[in-house]
Amino acid sequence: MESGMIAVDRWTEGSQLYFLTHLHADHTRGLSSTWARGPIFCSRITAKLFPFRFPDFNLSLLRVVEVGSWHTLSLVSLATGSPAVAEVMAIDAHHCPGSVMFLFRGEFGYLLYTGDFRWEITSEMANIGRSMLLNALNGSKVDVLYLDNTYCNPTYCFPSREVAAQQVIDIITSNPEHDIIIGIDTLGKEDLLLHISHVLKIKIWVWPERLRTMHLLGLPDIFTTKTSLTRIRAVPRYSFSIDTLKGLNAMRPTLGIMPSGLPWVMKPLEGEKSPSCSTFSDTFESRSKWPPNDGNRVDQNMRCVERFHQYIYSVPYSDHSCFPEIKEFVRLVQPLNMKGIVSLSSCYVDPVYYLSHLIRSNQPSHTTYSNLKREDVGKVKVKRESKMANSKA
DNA sequence: GCGATCAGCT
DNA sequence: CACAGCTGATCGC
Numbered sequence: 001m002e003s004g005m006i007a008v009d010r011w012t013e014g015s016q017l018y019f020l021t022h023l024h025a026d027h028t029r030g031l032s033s034t035w036a037r038g039p040i041f042c043s044r045i046t047a048k049l050f051p052f053r054f055p056d057f058n059l060s061l062l063r064v065v066e067v068g069s070w071h072t073l074s075l076v077s078l079a080t081g082s083p084a085v086a087e088v089m090a091i092d093a094h095h096c097p098g099s100v101m102f103l104f105r106g107e108f109g110y111l112l113y114t115g116d117f118r119w120e121i122t123s124e125m126a127n128i129g130r131s132m133l134l135n136a137l138n139g140s141k142v143d144v145l146y147l148d149n150t151y152c153n154p155t156y157c158f159p160s161r162e163v164a165a166q167q168v169i170d171i172i173t174s175n176p177e178h179d180i181i182i183g184i185d186t187l188g189k190e191d192l193l194l195h196i197s198h199v200l201k202i203k204i205w206v207w208p209e210r211l212r213t214m215h216l217l218g219l220p221d222i223f224t225t226k227t228s229l230t231r232i233r234a235v236p237r238y239s240f241s242i243d244t245l246k247g248l249n250a251m252r253p254t255l256g257i258m259p260s261g262l263p264w265v266m267k268p269l270e271g272e273k274s275p276s277c278s279t280f281s282d283t284f285e286s287r288s289k290w291p292p293n294d295g296n297r298v299d300q301n302m303r304c305v306e307r308f309h310q311y312i313y314s315v316p317y318s319d320h321s322c323f324p325e326i327k328e329f330v331r332l333v334q335p336l337n338m339k340g341i342v343s344l345s346s347c348y349v350d351p352v353y354y355l356s357h358l359i360r361s362n363q364p365s366h367t368t369y370s371n372l373k374r375e376d377v378g379k380v381k382v383k384r385e386s387k388m389a390n391s392k393a
Numbered sequence: 394g395c396g397a398t399c400a401g402c403t
Numbered sequence: 404c405a406c407a408g409c410t411g412a413t414c415g416c
Contacts, residue, residue, distance in 0.1 A: 025408055032397080116406090150406065185407050238403055238409045262406055320406065342406095400412075403405085 005075050006086070008102060008113045008146070009341075013037055016075055019088070021115025022099035023049055023187055033057045041065050043090055045098030049187070049216055065090040067100060068132050075106075089136050091129050093117035095148075095319045096188035097217050103136055109143035112333060114341070116148045118318065119325040120160050130332065142335040145359075149340030150320040151261055152354060157323055158261055158303045158316035165195045167305045167315050168257055172200060172232065179254040180232045183240035186210070188319050189259055190219060193234055197222040205233035245311035256311055261318025323354075330358045 007015035011030030020042040033056040041063045070087045077084040086106030093099040095116040104111040248254040303316040
């Protein structure tokens, strides 16, 4: 596609149309309330949350793209200067509320930009997205897949969010006398909190701004800002530390739960013992439903709950796809070429490195690191400059 | 003084 | 290490 026409999650000057996959801060860096570079296309939920995040934003620049139907885009061809038409379809990305993938079609062919996404093969919602995607493609091939490669490495393997949510429930019910704090961000993991509330018939404390977000999302009235009403609190992840938990435990017995796809949560403090990480099943054997105790051996790579600290559990609840899910998605889409959208990670890999057998054309000249030998690509560590998960087309 | 950007931290 | 994001310092207007 010609450069300078369409930008996704990228906010530098020089594009005609801008697209926002979801409202997490690492995808909005460069966006501000004073934005005037052009229209921004996003999902209805993202549009709803937008003014809360960017209070004085000129809302006439927002364009809602409904999920599941083609939306016509008016562009100017950079090559000829004449009007050009393209279309876009938003498809639910199941990453956080409002998150979508964008499928573009035009004279440039088909481009699919996943944004951050979770592709839970067993989930009913993913099946809807699957048929939506296949119907939209109608047999055509995706020319370039821009892929959420956050966990694009075979070492990343974790259960569905449904299973991980049950692990959280098990921790809470196994510790009836404990207060529980759960680390979350400004957006995302609402389903986990709703599930806990529903199963345990208990309200969930959130901080005031987060309560506003819950209301904007139209979620059930199970959230509160009164600490006296519940022993379960969802707190900002940045406020979540071993020291915080120690402080809380000086008052009342309190356990912290970190829902995360990462195999580690935080660096153990100097002199701290124990991050040898006993697994949840070591501690709570028979009560735990995970790993399943059905006589079969659990995949050694499948992460389970880890006790990182006397007071802290890490639960593999992830809003990004794990490696087998990414693989399944690429197999479904069968792109001609693909590029990772996350370029900063200690284990950053070009998705082509592990998944080249699933794309239709895997000539080295098409890969991001065409100058490297294939064996070297997986070891590339990208420089800090491109932390933004983005792409320009 | 304000917004934008960056350093540092979790 | 950093899924995402806060705070505070600094730069430029």
